[in-house]
Amino acid sequence: MASKKNFSRNFHLMNLHNKLYIRTLINLIMQIYLGIMDIIEKYYLDPIRYGTGYNVVNTLTYAVILIIVAALLLKLIIKLKIKIDKKFIFALLPFMIFGGTTRALVDGEILPHTPLLITPGIYFTIAILTLCCIAIGLFLRRKYDFNRILLFSGSILAGVNIILVVINIETIKPLLITSGLVLIIMMPIYLFTLKFETFLNGNLYLIAAHVFDASTTFTGIYFYNYWEQHVLPSFLIGVTGAWIMFPIKIFIVILALYIAKDIEDENVKNFLKLIIFILGIGPGTRNLSRIIMGV
Incomplete structure (x- = not known):
């Protein structure tokens, strides 16, 4: 018991x-x-809900996502035997404009504020749309030029957004200021490449893309009381002023091109240039679209 x-x-x-x-x-x-x-909630959702901009945590996260997605896309492009050259890069330009204007239209509540149209979802949306158009181009490239198909399909997407932006324009002055700044800053760089043969020759469009982005940032902050959302640029602008974006952007692009010149694989080298181009045109297009719409 x-x-x-x-x-x-x-x-x-x-x-x-x-x-x-x-x-x-x-x-x-x-x-x-x-x-x-x-x-x-604190580092990812609240900044989206309340428009408080980026922080160190979500910036690093999105950077990692971008690197992973870029690496996967490069592998896919190589597997599909797509030649990455200047024609291919410019054929993708409308998709960059589409991405930038989409984000601006969402900011202005002209397009719905959905996860697929805001960071980081917008990156996947643009990537999927671009891959779909690439697939169509690959299917039709025996009869038609592959890059022209990409350019045409991307232009349709970008064209719809551009119409929406134009309909909602409040002022055209930011466009004039930005264009003037790009011309003033790019002219001496262009003249330099005419006189001296360097790795910059043939790559001025990459510098111009980031001068365009810097010009939209400067215009928005200096003339229209906008503020920088990204962590490091926001800190530097707070210390020195919005003008600092010009030398920083130009220096980073030149440094990247200097490193890239020694890459033997042309596809890898040009893919890096594609990423540089996207990181200039995309944000610049968004900034300019927002400013001219008064968003």
Whole structure:
């Protein structure tokens, strides 16, 4: 009888210990879950909801996503035997304009504020649309020029957005200011490349893309009281002023081109140039579209 009672008591204690262990484990899981949700709310969702701009956490996250997506796209392009050259890069220009104007139209509530049209979802949306158009181009390239198909299909997408932007224009002055700044800054660089043969020759469009982006940032901040959303540029602008974007952008692009000149694989080298081009045209288009619409 004593052993039976001891067994019952031990079994009961074991059940209590198991229940306590399970309860502790559940509480721990809930705490971890709530902690993760707090991080997501604070660093990812709240900046989108309240338009507070980027922070260090989401900036690094989006940068990692961009690098991973870029690496996967490069592998896919190489596998599909697509030649990445200047024609291909310019054929994708309408998609960059489409992406930039889409973000501006969402900011202005002209297009719906959905996860697929805001950061980082917009990157996947643009990538999928571009890949669909590339697939169509590959299917038709025996009869038609592949790059022309891309240019045409992208122009349709960009054209719709441009019409929406034009309909909602409040002022054209930012366009004139930005254009003037790009011409003034690019002219001496262009004259330099005429006189000296360097790795910059043939790559001026990449510098121009980032001068365009810097010009829209300068115009928005200096003339129209906009503010920089990205972490590092916001800090530098706060310390020195919006003009700092011009030398920084030009220096970074020149440094990237200097590094890229020694890459032997032309597809890899030109893919890097494509990324540089996108990072200039996309944000610049968004900035300019927002400013002229008064968003």
